[in-house]
Amino acid sequence: MEFFKSIGGFIMTPLYLAISAILLGWHKLWGGLFGDTTGVAWVLSIIGLTLVIRALLIPLFVKQIKSSRNMQLLQPRVKELREKYGHDRERFAQEQMKLFRETKTNPFSSCLPLIIQMPVFLALFRLIDQAAKDPSVERGLMTETLNRQFGDAVFLGAKISDTFLNTDSIGVRVLAAVLVLSMTATTFLTQRQLMSKNMPADALTGPYAQQQKLLLYVLPLVFAVGGIAFPIGVLFYWTTSNLWTMGQQFYVIRNNPAPNTEAFRAKQERDAEKRRRKGLADPAAPDAAASPTPLATEETRTPARQQPRNQTRSQRKKGGSKPGAPRVHPTTPDQGDNS
Incomplete structure (x- = not known):
């Protein structure tokens, strides 16, 4: 047991130091405006901590989006592999992993931001x-005085x-319940935003889709049940983190949607509308300037000059010259007299 405690301390001590440093940096700012002991200063400091953590996780979020998109687009090919090797689970697993390697897709990348946030969440929970x-137990940069201010801030x-559980105050329970519901709803x-807007129809069936549907309902339920034991400060952290995720995901889905999805079609419509407003041609339409232009129509074509028929000298004497008849200019030597 002591071994596991030492391992836990080795992991958590740097986290306590980093989180308390960020938290106190924001508290120095907000405390100067609202007072060091006020709840507003500490709540805004927790929100500031959340924004810093989420900003640091942006590279992981980008990797998560790419991996999630690849997983969606690969579902038809995974389905083909399942139909082909469904009788041999080991061969199916090998072919599936080979497909993931070839397309540089990590099926576990979609969980990375959540996994990274859990130690931060736990460290903040323990600090509060x-x-x-x-308050006498000092963690990170939190002194006993700061601990008392933090714990007693209203x-x-x-x-x-x-x-929600450790108080008899109706007002506190109402606030905690509102925050728990907000955390659950945003989760x-x-x-749901990801599944309904940025998943192609082919990806809505199969094991991956079932996994996403399971997370859709189970994860909020877990937060709802566990949230009643979370301190108010931790609820502010997690709700702010969820709102950040919603905004970040909305931006990515709107501006860089996966092909063959509702978000992709909506982006095409917006782009087409922008081009119409600017008077630009639709690139999907045939290019009229590139099509060959007819040289002339039957109505506008200039009649070609009629070339005279070759005649012998005797034929010209016999036919004579008629008024209005075209003048004939022989172009070849006379051969009729030699016959």
Whole structure:
């Protein structure tokens, strides 16, 4: 048991240091405006901490989006492999991993931001919890004085360290319930936004789709049940993180959607409307300038000059010259007299 505690301390100590440094950096700013001991200053500091963490996770989020998109687009090929090797699970797994390697797709990348955030979440939870229960325990840069300010700070009638379960105050429970519902709703809407807007029809069937549907309903339920034990400050962190995810995901889906999805078709319509407003030609339409232009129509074509028929000298004497008749200019030597 001591071994696991030492491992946990080795992992968490740097996190306590980093998180407390970011938190206190924001607190120095907001504390100067609203007062060091106010709940507003500490709540805004938690929100600032959230924004910094999420900004640092943007590269992982980009990798998550690419991996998720590749997984969606590969579903028809995975389905073909399942039909071909469904009787041999080992061969199917080998071919599937080979497909993932060839397309540089990591099926676990979609979980990376959540996995990375969990230690941060746990560290913040421990900072707030210990600040309320035992302020004398200093973690990271949090001194005993700062712990007391942090644990006792009041926002909207509730301490940042209060939870739905450890209070008898109706106001605190209402605030906690609102934050738990907000956290649950934003988790659900974020996942639903991805499935309804940025997943092609082929990707809505099969094991990957079932996994996404499972996360759609199970993950919010887990947060709803666990959220009643989270301190108010942690609920602010997770709700802000979900709102960031929704906004970030909305931007990516709107501007760089996966092919053959509802978001992709909506982007094509917006682009076409922009071109119409600017008076630009639609690139999907045939290029009229590139099509061959007819040289002349039957009505506008200039009649070709009629060439005279070759005649012998005797034929010309016999026919004579008629008024209005075209003048004949022989172009070949006379051969009729030699016959």
